[in-house]
Each structure stands twice: as C-alpha cells, then as structure tokens.
Amino acid sequence: MSPKRVTIKTIAKEVGMSIMTVSRALNNNSNVNDQTKTKVQQVAKKMGYIPNHIAKSLVQRKTFTIGVVVPEIAHSFFQEVIRGIEEIAYDAGYHIILTHSAESFQREQLCLETLLSKRVDGILLSVAETVTDFKIYKELIRLKMPMVFYDRGINDIGISTVGIDGTKAAEILTEHLIGLGYMKIAHLAGPLHLSIGANRRQGYLNALKRHKIRAKKSYIVEAGLKEKQGYEGMKKLLNQTKKNPPRAVVAVNDPSAFGAIDAIKEAGLRVPEDIAIVGFADDIRSQLIEVPLTTVRQPAYEVGKVAADKLIKHIESKTEAVEDLVLNTELIVRKSCGWSKKKN
C-alpha cells in the first residue's frame, strides 16, 4: 500500500481546515457545519481516503474485534460454531480474529497472548483438551477481559459458558441403552478436568443409579476426545474386562466412538450385536459409517450465536451477569445402539 497515503491530515490541508474538523466531519459528529461536512466528505472520497482503524483503536482503546479460539478447526461442530459467531458479530459491527489451539495447552496460551496483544475487545474460547492449568483464565478475569466459554468451559471460575447440558444428555443417552435392555454399560470418558468430560460421566452415572445398576470402576476408562484415544481407551477397556465384557459403551463423543468401533472390530466383535455403542456430538461422519452411530445432536450454530451474543453483552455492559447458558440437545437414534436387535 505504498502510494502516498491519504490521511485526515492530507484532507485537512486540501480543504484548508484543521484535522479535527475533518475528523468530526468524517465521523458525522455533532457541531460541524453541514456545508463543511459535505465538502470534507466529498474531498475524502475524491482523494481515496481510507480510515485507519489501527490509529483509531489505539486512541480509543477499542478494536471492535472479537478473538475466537477453536480447539479443533477440522471438526464440523466447531466450523458451525464459527459460522454462528460470525453472524452475530457481523450484525453487531464486530469482526473476528480466528485462532486455533489444535487441542494444545501451549498453543492455546499463545493464541490468548496474541489476542491480548492485538487488543481484541473480547474472547470466545473452547478449552483445549490438554489444558489442566487455569491460571491464564484467572489472569484474563483480573485484566477484566470480557470472555465467554463455548462448548467446553471451566466451572465456577467466573466466566460465562454457553453449551449444552452434558449431564442430562449423557443421562438420556445412557437411559436409552438401559431402555433397550442393556445392563452392562461401560463409559469411555473424556478429560475429567473439562466440564464436558466430567458432566458426561456424571450423566452416565446418574442414569445407572436411577436404574439401580451398580457402576463398576473397570467399566469406566478415561480416554480422550480424539479418535485415536477412543481406540486406545476401548482396547484398554476390553482388556480389563475380559471375564465380563460390557454389552454397550457410552463414548464421550463421536470421534472417540469411531476409534472404539475400530478397536471392537479389531477384537473380532460386531457392532451392535456384540457391543452396542453410542457417541456424542453428531459428527458428520456419524450417519455415513457402516453402522450409523446413535448420538446426541448439539446445536453448534446456535452455540456460536448465543456465545457471541453473550460476549458482546459482556463487552458493552460491565454489569452483564456471569451465567451458564444451556441449549437443548436431541437424541439421534441410529443403528449402533442395536435398537432392533435382541439384547441382554
């Protein structure tokens, strides 16, 4: 952008007025003579003036920019969330800087540092899987940086979270299995320090309890959110329950379920005849695989919209309440839970 830049200074010289008048005229600010205003705006247009938001942001300490941290950009769930965020942000006159933590704690730190340096007005973040240290979130609170967690948050830390009721959804999912007659139900859990991990496990336990099924420690394996970890987790699970293998598995999410299915097949077992499985999140692939996966649909686009909306409220009013917003989920029954088969 080399050709000698046009600034309000240039315009001021051209129209023979002070830069302040030009600034006011261009911002349609009060107390500028109508003639002056029109004149300035005409000249600005003619000269090809492009306002410099950087300078404006510096003096006003406001960028109209929202920082978004996504833990897994390849996941359709998050892509839809981004879409929701963009829509709301656009309507409110904000723009978004997109960053990607790739499920890495370190990289998440880096994303946040960048966003702070770029002086975004607020941050939307979904906690990376490998995060175990919440110091930086507390620091952000201390800095009064407006922030909202979406999908994956930290409880009782003073930051609003927008997501689903994972506990309830996992409970419904598990109860669905129980309703089909399964008694020996295992759980491939996610990271328990993340609310999604803890909640889904809790929902699983709640369902068992309600139906007076004793939870077995060996039936719960803390795996992870990725396909590979689901695979490893399932292998471990099969290994430690050889004498009494489960008849159904509640996986923490769909990718994890995909991995688990691989492990089940590898062990020479069939889904759902030998082991039924249900996932969580409704990944696009879930309906495409050989035995389509029973899962829970999360309203990704809505999550993005609501989170962005809440964040902007936080940004624009110091008194906006910190609260958790819970959106509805929907049970999607497909073949992997073996609804049409005999069970035991």
Next chain:
Amino acid sequence: MSPKRVTIKTIAKEVGMSIMTVSRALNNNSNVNDQTKTKVQQVAKKMGYIPNHIAKSLVQRKTFTIGVVVPEIAHSFFQEVIRGIEEIAYDAGYHIILTHSAESFQREQLCLETLLSKRVDGILLSVAETVTDFKIYKELIRLKMPMVFYDRGINDIGISTVGIDGTKAAEILTEHLIGLGYMKIAHLAGPLHLSIGANRRQGYLNALKRHKIRAKKSYIVEAGLKEKQGYEGMKKLLNQTKKNPPRAVVAVNDPSAFGAIDAIKEAGLRVPEDIAIVGFADDIRSQLIEVPLTTVRQPAYEVGKVAADKLIKHIESKTEAVEDLVLNTELIVRKSCGWSKKKN
C-alpha cells in the same frame, strides 16, 4: 482491561532506563547489554506486561494479519479452505480476520473496506456470486494491497488465483456422461462473469465438441450457485425443452444439483432413470442424499494452503509473480449419473 495498564513506559520507570532501551530489550534487539536485557524482561514479566501490537502496527505499518473474505461460510468447501489458510498463516506468524460476503456484492465491498481500514497485510478473497463490477479489485491493485483469489477469481486482472482447472474438470465430467452413452446433455451454468461459471460451461462445450455433439442453446441455462437457483434453473430447462428433454444434466455445482434434483422429482421424473445429473464440488451432502451425486472433488484444504502460501509470498516480496495455480481434481462417480442403468 481496566487495571492501570503496564506499558514499556511503566517498565522504563521501574528499571530506571529509557523506554527505548526497554523496547530493545523486549524485542531481543541487538545492542542491549545482556544484564539489562534480562533485568528488563524479568521486570516486564513480573509487572504483567502485555505488548500492544496495535501501537506497533501503527508505527511499523504492518499488522501480521491476513484478511479472508468467504462468500458462503455455511459451505463445507469454504470451511475446509479456511482450515488450510489458518494452518499456513499460523506457521508464518500471521493471524486471520475472517469476513463473510454472503454472496453479496455490497457486503463484499464492505468486507474489503473493513479489511483495508484494519490495515491487513494482505487479502484472500473468493468472489461473491453477485459481483459484476471489478472496480474495487483494480483499486486494491493500485493500492498495492497484496491479494490472492481462491476458487473464484477474475481472469487477466493482475491478481493471482488459486483454484482448480474448472474447464478440464467439467470436460471430464461431461465426457463421463458421454461415455455412459448420453447424448442429450444439458448444462445448468453458473454466473458467466465468474471464472468458475465460464470455465465449467466451456468444459461442457469442449466435451460435446470433441464428441461431435451439437450444443443446443436451449440446453444451457444460466442459473446460479445456490440450491434455489438450481431448482429454478432446472424448472426453466424442463419447461423450454418439453418436446425434447435432456437425458442428463451437468450442474455447475453440488448445491445447484440438489435444487435441480428437487425440480426433476417435482416434475414426476426420476434420477437417474429419467434424467441423470452430475454436480461439482463434492459437498458433504452429496453422498448422503437418496441417490448419491456424481461430482468432482476439489481439494479445498489444499486450495486454502496454497492460496495462503502464495499470498504470504506476495506480502513478503514485492517481486512475487502474479500467476494462476491449478490444483488437481478427482472425479467421484456415484449413482446419480446412472452408470449401472440403460441409457439413450
């Protein structure tokens, strides 16, 4: 972010040195005593210093930010492109501002104005469907704003474009139909002022010509890139060819094909028995619909990567050549082209 901010000035006062020394120490710049450097860095950390990129950008006239304009954020193709862009940008130390033109010319103008005002270092853009006036692109060139088109570009305007060889891909697609025995092949074209529209139509015509099939004007309808437009276009096509309806249709893209399928069904015809159809782009839905769609897979993620890479080269070297980069496509044969049926 209210608590009295720590700036290099604050630090300078604390360590009893000039702000310039502090600046140098923090930037690991040459010519600072090692002791001083360590001291300053320690104090900075202790005081919770957060560099202000806004101020830095202002003076250096460089933001390390890339502006991305996406025409349809709900489309999985573009979501994958974004993923590719993010990856390359991250590796090169750039961040991305994501904007959405929603296929609207006006809104695209707005996106570009914003990006200019935010002083991004470069712009990646895929032309919105309703764009017919290229003035602003020329203006960007004049401003020497580094820029690369991805997927949808404008020919011979002096801006690099990263995409696929739409002509060739459409030719292959059409030839596939011809190879299956179809002779009466129609085309639902996209906007012809966009390269993707023009190229795909050309490929369709090339294939016909090569096989000595006369192209009929009534068999070509300029529709649009969206599902609804495909629907309307197909209705029009059926209407204007009542005496001699086509046996196969080459749609400009998958959404358009979906719409066309609806129109075909609505007319009481079957796909592919009565009318075969092929799309373009491999939308995620293409394999899910009742009669899975034969289409062309475009390497979306790769497109994003290559485009970002090219843009960064443009940014970092004034002499980078303007050129069109062409990536390979892959024909995906599914049922909608009726490969297993009789044809005429």
Next chain:
DNA sequence: AAAAATATTGTTAACGTTAACATAGAAGAA
C-alpha cells in the same frame, strides 16, 4: 596516549487518530 571503533544507552519525532479543552464569531436575551 591519542585516535578510532564499538557497545550501550538516550532523545526526539513520528505513525493517524480522537479527547479535552480553548477560542472566535454569530445569534439571542436582557
């Protein structure tokens, strides 16, 4: 030991804008 070179630190201005206060002129009120 003086001169030259180098290493380290400091000073000033600039990036492009707006906030806050100041001023001049015009219009209205007394």
Next chain:
DNA sequence: TTCTTCTATGTTAACGTTAACAATATTTTT
C-alpha cells in the same frame, strides 16, 4: 447595546510503540 449562549472550528496532548539519529562509555588499534 451589552451580556450570554450557542455553533463551529482550532490547539494541544495523548494512545504505545519504533525509527533515526545523538551521545556517552568502553574497548581496540596504532
């Protein structure tokens, strides 16, 4: 007419940083 109140514009400083040049202290060379 004079005082007051607007209206329109101007002046100055600030936002937080770096570039360019200046100055000082230290080391090296001759």
